[in-house]
Amino acid sequence: MKIKLGLLYGGKSAEHKVSLQTALAVTKAINHDKYEVHPIYITETGEWVRGTVLAGPLETVAELEINEKGTAISPVSLNTNMFALSDINNEEQLDVIFPLLHGPNGEDGTVQGLLELLNIPYVGNGVLASAAGMDKVVMKQLFAQAGLEQVQYVSFIRREWEGNREEAYAKVEDALGYPCFVKPANLGSSVGISKCDNRQELEKAFEEAFLFDRKVIVEEAAVGREVEIGVLGNDNPSCSVVGEILPKAAFYDYKAKYEDGSTGLAIPADISEDVYEEMKTLAIKAFKAIDGSGLVRADFFLTKEGKLIINEVNTMPGFTPFSMFPLLWKHAGVEYSALIETLVDLALQRHEEKQQIKHTM
Ligand SMILES: Nc1ncnc2c1ncn2[C@@H]1O[C@H](COP(=O)(O)OP(=O)(O)O)[C@@H](O)[C@H]1O
Ligand SMILES: [Mg+2]
Structure with missing residues (x-):
């Protein structure tokens, strides 16, 4: 029996196009013998459209932009969102959802809350971690509580x-x-x-x-190098190698990130063993401070004196095969397709564990 995996992508967000690129890459990398991939497309206007099962890898982004005409699923009410996820015929009830969404309405706990209500396992951070990781003020307060150094x-x-x-x-x-x-x-x-x-x-x-x-x-303003590390796991997470952003722009802005390729990545970063050890400890502290699960990318400034100042964690970091997080794991020996499988396994484990929780007295 294949695992029925819902790929949730697109979204009413500035990162719509990035999400499509990610989804395309996932359809190419994923083992279609093991997973039955069900596309769920959120249009730029926020409509949820469920597509038919993929026969195999896709070739173009256009194939992911499912035409909303002719489907029964349209406006953005709670009911229709649920409709897109849990199928009418019941045959197509999904085993797990992989949200490939960034930013508000995707990475901030809202979609996660919907999936909790539906009791469908999903990849990545839960409601609290997602929301806390999205709000830079709340995140900083939690980090301060955990004793992490910040600006x-x-x-x-x-x-x-x-x-x-x-x-x-x-x-x-x-x-x-x-x-x-x-x-x-x-x-x-x-x-x-x-x-x-x-x-x-x-x-x-x-x-x-x-x-x-x-x-x-x-x-x-922090003065230092920008170094990042991947965290993967649930209760006992592990860390990847460290990468460094080598910016040509004044700072790592939207254009540098997504448009003009003006940013280079150095993987692994040229840092001492001591800094690496310290960074792993701090990243896991940060992961635990927001009650993370699945994955985060923890971003730091490294000062000349060798001090690590945490900037932020991303609860759904860029996830194309050319993004920092997958590249960090690749260098740690985890290929993109294996990374996807690990994340799905982690989602299923967390959900399984949650089912043991008592809800009544
Ligand atoms: N306090 C700071 N000091 C120095 N550079 C910063 C600071 N905050 C942000 N930056 C620069 O701006 C970029 C984007 O800021 P960040 O807080 O990471 O926002 P986002 O959540 O949009 O990634 C960082 O990668 C870094 O280059
Ligand atoms: Mg950032």
Whole structure:
């Protein structure tokens, strides 16, 4: 019996196209003798469309963009979302779902919550870890609690900023000074993020960041190399080798990440054994601080003095075969297809364990 695997991809998000690339790569790498792959496409307008079982690997992204016409599944109500997942005929009840989604509505616990309600096993982090990993303020608070070193920061909700902008800017200048980074609290892919060197840039950066969120975080600029590590597992996770981002842009922005290929990756990063050991310890601490499961990519700044400052964890890191996370595992001896299988196994294990939990007295 094949495992019925739902591939959930696309999404109403800035990372729609990245998600399609990832899904295409997964259909190419996955063992179709072991898994029966069911595509579930979320269109750019947020409609969920269930496709027919794949016969094998796909060749083009276009094949994944299932036409919503002629299917019974359309608008974005809770019921129709469930409809797309748990099949009407019951024959096609999925064994596990692999959400290949990034950012809000994909990586933030919302889809995870839907899958919890449906009691379908799914790959990756649960509701809490996903939500905590998406909100840069909450994530920082959890990291602080776990004793992880971080940059100084301040945060504002829109009302505070609108109420007294001058006070907000003064607070940033007092607490952090320049240069600083202004970011929407709940996004990814560097969207809405600006580096500011003066008051004028700060004002513009606030306007920009508040377009994307009602909460904004401002951070002191860290000076150091950007190093990243993969964490894989549930209760007893393990770490990959370390990779380094070698940016040509001013910082690792959306364009550098996805469009112009201006960023190089060094894998493994040229770091000492001591730094590597320390980074593994810190990454697992971070994973546990958000109650992670499945996978995270933990991102750090490494200062000249050899100090590791955590920047963030990504609960659904870039997952094409050319993305950092799969490449880190490849160098650790885990090929892309094996990585996919491991993640599915971890999802099934976590779900199995959850079924043992008592729900009544
Ligand atoms: N406090 C900081 N100091 C120095 N560089 C930063 C800082 N915050 C962000 N950056 C730069 O901006 C990039 C994107 O910021 P990040 O917080 O990782 O957002 P995202 O969640 O969008 O990836 C980082 O990879 C880094 O290059
Ligand atoms: Mg980042």
